């Protein structure tokens with residue numbers, strides 16, 4: 163049997179359940195390494211995550227491996243949920259990242275805030291949880307303190323390193339017991355359980371499906387998925403800002419690397435292509451920018467050595483809607 167120590171990696175998301183998992187392990191005097199696995203589709207303010215952990219004097223660790231994660235979304239072994247969320251494969255990926263971190267920190271097991279029966283895919287049953295453990299090579303190395311008392315005893319409990327009496331038997335989607343526990347641990351700052359993962363968002367899922375059809379996906383394309391309005395012009399993607407912060411982001415972050423169209427000497431939308439466009443694509447892109455920037459007649463195209471101003475035609479709503487990915 164594996165020899166356990168008093169160090170554990172907690173898979174941390176900023177949600178109440180994973181914060182409670184930290185609190186419970188903290189109350190049992192474990193050395194805790196909270197790990198947030200960042201993905202391009204799981205937007206979190208890491209400073210806020212750190213602030214939440216300050217209550218227990220814990221330091222947040224983050225790990226990010228976008229390209230590997232894209233492979234998981236492209237070919238999930240266990241399929242998708244309601245949208246393009248491959249929750250079981252995603253959990254296996256998270257577990258694998260936690261295992262790597264466990265080896266780095268000399269921790270001997272991982273802890274999650276999973277609650278049996280809370281989510282339809284990955285937390286549906288004990289056999290699913292076990293199968294995720296198995297595929298991540300973490301059999302008998304995962305503790306779920308919120309549901310542990312209604313799950314079979316883990317190796318850590320059998321060995322006496324974790325006191326089963328200090329664990330809980332919470333199941334299902336109601337969160338009453340978690341709120342009571344939060345009070346007990348003086349936790350007031352936590353995120354609502356829903357939200358965070360863009361893969362569960364219907365409109366963004368449609369864009370992601372379009373991008374996933376490509377053989378090679380660039381980092382820029384991944385970053386752009388959650389920004390602006392998306393258009394498909396032939397096989398090219400054109401992303402247009404909707405508001406000032408998106409305009410600034412497209413200008414500051416992408417304009418120098420990607421072909422762009424912006425209003426000439428007037429405020430308004432900015433658009434970027436993910437691949438170098440043909441002249442016809444530039445004309446259509448210009449018409450789209452003109453449509454969303456009422457104060458301009460002229461737009462400027464810019465990419466590498468090419469840099470020119472032109473007057474786009476008007477675009478009719480029907481064509482615009484046909485081009486829009488929604």
Ligand code: SF4
Pocket residue numbers: 204247248249250252253284359360361362
């Ligand atoms: S909701 Fe998103 S982050 Fe959570 S398990 Fe599913 S795919 Fe992964």
